[in-house]
Amino acid sequence: MSGGAADDKRFDLIAIGRACIDLNAVEYNRPMEETMNFTKYVGGSPANIAIGVSRLGLRAGFIGKLADDQHGRFIKKYLSDAGVDTSQLIVDREGHKTGLAFTEIKSPEECSILMYRDLAADLYLKPEEVSEGYISQAHTLLVSGTALAQSPSREAVLKAIQFAKRQGVKVVFELDYRPYTWKSAEETAIYYSLVAEQSDIVIGTRDEYDVLENKAGGSNEETTGYLFRHKPELIVIKHGVDGSYAYTRAGDVIRAHAYRTKVLKTFGAGDSYASAFLYALAQGKDIETALKYGSASASIVVSRHSSSDALPQVEDIEAVIAGHLIANG
Ligand SMILES: Nc1ncnc2c1ncn2[C@@H]1O[C@H](COP(=O)(O)OP(=O)(O)O)[C@@H](O)[C@H]1O
Numbered sequence: 001m002s003g004g005a006a007d008d009k010r011f012d013l014i015a016i017g018r019a020c021i022d023l024n025a026v027e028y029n030r031p032m033e034e035t036m037n038f039t040k041y042v043g044g045s046p047a048n049i050a051i052g053v054s055r056l057g058l059r060a061g062f063i064g065k066l067a068d069d070q071h072g073r074f075i076k077k078y079l080s081d082a083g084v085d086t087s088q089l090i091v092d093r094e095g096h097k098t099g100l101a102f103t104e105i106k107s108p109e110e111c112s113i114l115m116y117r118d119l120a121a122d123l124y125l126k127p128e129e130v131s132e133g134y135i136s137q138a139h140t141l142l143v144s145g146t147a148l149a150q151s152p153s154r155e156a157v158l159k160a161i162q163f164a165k166r167q168g169v170k171v172v173f174e175l176d177y178r179p180y181t182w183k184s185a186e187e188t189a190i191y192y193s194l195v196a197e198q199s200d201i202v203i204g205t206r207d208e209y210d211v212l213e214n215k216a217g218g219s220n221e222e223t224t225g226y227l228f229r230h231k232p233e234l235i236v237i238k239h240g241v242d243g244s245y246a247y248t249r250a251g252d253v254i255r256a257h258a259y260r261t262k263v264l265k266t267f268g269a270g271d272s273y274a275s276a277f278l279y280a281l282a283q284g285k286d287i288e289t290a291l292k293y294g295s296a297s298a299s300i301v302v303s304r305h306s307s308s309d310a311l312p313q314v315e316d317i318e319a320v321i322a323g324h325l326i327a328n329g
């Protein structure tokens, strides 16, 4: 994955999946039952990642489906203003709705998300709405695991991956597991492993890899031993505030620490991490540096209110890395 001056590609990264609305509690340190005010932001993991890489200077596009309503139009404008190409954002004509995520900030350690995703428009993206020509214009296709939860979005994503492989576009799989939309653990593991085995890079938390492998308490060694028998060349496994590891097919293991910060809430960490990590790789930085970019970006976002508006600029990330305050280090 690389950008650069003599580049015949139009995009560094195209993300596929959901673009939704986050409603983040304005009153902190309170249960949802007592929260009266929420601020509206664009949300949805792949949308956040597209916004994140665009804010860092990469050329990003998005493939997805939006509700034909005020929320859908808000999302499209926000993505477009953030520099993300929205030409492949299809407007739903069948009455489906924008997915909503209400966030609860009980304490900096205790956050949760209450999702309203019945009939969410993003899950109705159809295979015939995915363009091979569009995907061919990117270095990287970023796939979100949640988009595999239901048909026809599932088939649309599988087709996008087929196109990417045919066009020599790298596939990055962000596991992005949201239990709400899946029917069973077995179903999730089948589709997660199917896609992970075909991807060039896989990014997820330790818990998400356990979902992929349909077992509890798995180890990074078991996960990498399994996935390196397939396509992946790089596997990133995140362990929350305890940091993260990158494993390469060549056998390197690189550890990154989390950066210490004043945490407001924990959600948004994963999307900011993925966007800055992928940005750094696209800039040709080594994996150790890319992990630092991801960790630094996440430390910034967990100290701010949103997961999208809060995504940082390159200078903010580099200032954190230069400041070098490591959590649990
Ligand atoms: N409390 C925290 N303080 C600082 N950085 C954090 C904190 N929690 C997570 N991070 C950073 O965000 C990264 C991703 O967090 P994690 O919780 O594993 O992912 P996700 O948000 O996808 O569940 C971690 O590897 C770490 O660098």
Ligand SMILES: O=C(O)C[C@@H](O)[C@H](O)C(=O)COP(=O)(O)O
Pocket: 020, 022, 042, 043, 044, 045, 048, 101, 113, 266, 267, 268, 269, 270, 271, 272, 306, 307
């Ligand atoms: O992914 C969603 O639909 C909600 C997100 O927009 C939300 O901000 C969030 O939970 C981000 O999660 P994370 O980056 O995986 O922590």
